[in-house]
Amino acid sequence: MSDITMRIDDQEVTAEQGMTVLEAAQRAGISIPSLCHHDKLKPYGGCRLCMVEVTAKNRTKLVVSCVYGAEQDLVVKTRSDKIDKIRKTVLELLLARAPDSEILKEFSDEYGADKDRFEKEASFCVHCGLCVRYCAEIKKLHAVTFVDRGYRKEIRFVPEIASKVCNDCKECFPLCPTSYLQAAFVLSQSLISPSESSVTKHDK
Amino acid sequence: MDTDRIDQIIDRYEGQASFLIQIMLDIQNENRWLPRFALERVSQRLDVPLSRMLHIATFYKAFSLAPKGRHQINVCMGTACHIRGAGRVLDTIRDLTGIGPGETDLELKFSLETVNCLGCCALGPVVEIDGKTHGKISAADTADVLDSYE
Ligand code: SF4
Ligand code: FES
Numbered sequence: 001m002s003d004i005t006m007r008i009d010d011q012e013v014t015a016e017q018g019m020t021v022l023e024a025a026q027r028a029g030i031s032i033p034s035l036c037h038h039d040k041l042k043p044y045g046g047c048r049l050c051m052v053e054v055t056a057k058n059r060t061k062l063v064v065s066c067v068y069g070a071e072q073d074l075v076v077k078t079r080s081d082k083i084d085k086i087r088k089t090v091l092e093l094l095l096a097r098a099p100d101s102e103i104l105k106e107f108s109d110e111y112g113a114d115k116d117r118f119e120k121e122a123s124f125c126v127h128c129g130l131c132v133r134y135c136a137e138i139k140k141l142h143a144v145t146f147v148d149r150g151y152r153k154e155i156r157f158v159p160e161i162a163s164k165v166c167n168d169c170k171e172c173f174p175l176c177p178t179s180y181l182q183a184a185f186v187l188s189q190s191l192i193s194p195s196e197s198s199v200t201k202h203d204k
Numbered sequence: 205m206d207t208d209r210i211d212q213i214i215d216r217y218e219g220q221a222s223f224l225i226q227i228m229l230d231i232q233n234e235n236r237w238l239p240r241f242a243l244e245r246v247s248q249r250l251d252v253p254l255s256r257m258l259h260i261a262t263f264y265k266a267f268s269l270a271p272k273g274r275h276q277i278n279v280c281m282g283t284a285c286h287i288r289g290a291g292r293v294l295d296t297i298r299d300l301t302g303i304g305p306g307e308t309d310l311e312l313k314f315s316l317e318t319v320n321c322l323g324c325c326a327l328g329p330v331v332e333i334d335g336k337t338h339g340k341i342s343a344a345d346t347a348d349v350l351d352s353y354e
Pocket of ligand 2: 046065
């Protein structure tokens with residue numbers, strides 16, 4: 001199928017059919033901040049940091065670039081006062097959950113986000129789903145999953161599966177933008193097999 | 205409930221993964237909660253990851269991963285019932301059963317839950333037990349009503 005041409009920040013960009021706006025931008029070397037996006041995983045649209053403004057047929061709207069498909073003649077703006085303000089608020093909300101996340105801190109410097117704007121609700125997980133999706137889509141192991149819903153949603157290792165596969169993998173650890181995943185793993189490990197957990201190993 | 209019974213339920217749906225939630229509901233309705241071995245059996249037979257079942261089981265309030273009592277008490281805490289004294293009714297139930305909302309007693313007789321509106325505000329305060337509505341219930345009536353359950 002033929003390629004798509006569009007404009008991102010006044011730069012002509014070509015994209016293939018089926019690409020998202022974020023992918024098209026990345027391929028052209030234009031950076032859009034993203035947290036829950038991963039090249040090897042299906043688009044998810046969980047963090048809303050990658051929000052951009054698109055204009056098609058004389059109508060401008062805000063879209064989530066990691067799930068929005070590239071279209072012929074689309075005009076995309078990756079930065080504006082409005083977008084920056086949205087990203088700032090998104091960051092502030094995420095920081096209320098994970099105030100010490102290094103990657104969030106870096107973005108905050110750029111967007112002037114105040115980590116104390118919202119009351120802390122430090123659950124440490126920002127629900128990016130990278131761990132859950134990586135384990136399911138790439139490893140096909142399904143050892144970690146989301147449980148519950150809304151503000152009570154959290155990740156949980158499934159003991160029956162995790163106890164068999166996680167020790168030889170741990171590939172999801174570096175993906176987590178906070179320290180929550182590893183902490184949850186150590187906790188599950190000590191609950192499943194107290195004697196083998198790294199917590200007690202030192203005492204032996 | 206044993207594995208054979210779980211298999212029978214799965215067979216009703218010809219083992220199709222698209223009926224996952226229906227199968228889980230049937231087990232929940234018959235057994236009042238979802239035991240781990242049942243989840244594992246369904247996961248294995250339908251070839252659905254256990255993780256997805258846990259996600260579903262924790263997402264919908266209709267499912268329980270912990271044992272439930274023989275009788276389910278739902279106390280309405282909606283605005284109308286609240287004004288008409290639902291708080292006192294709840295306190296009485298708490299005293300009589302020894303359990304609070306979200307809990308089940310050790311004999312597995314009652315499970316207690318608060319709900320936000322049962323849709324019959326004119327009857328408030330309303331307590332629903334096993335689907336039967338007890339309207340205009342007073343704190344004093346509560347003991348008699350609870351006593352009528354085995
Ligand atoms: S534990 Fe980390 S990787 Fe997993 S969903 Fe939460 S923030 Fe994302
Ligand atoms: S990267 Fe697009 S929503 Fe997270």
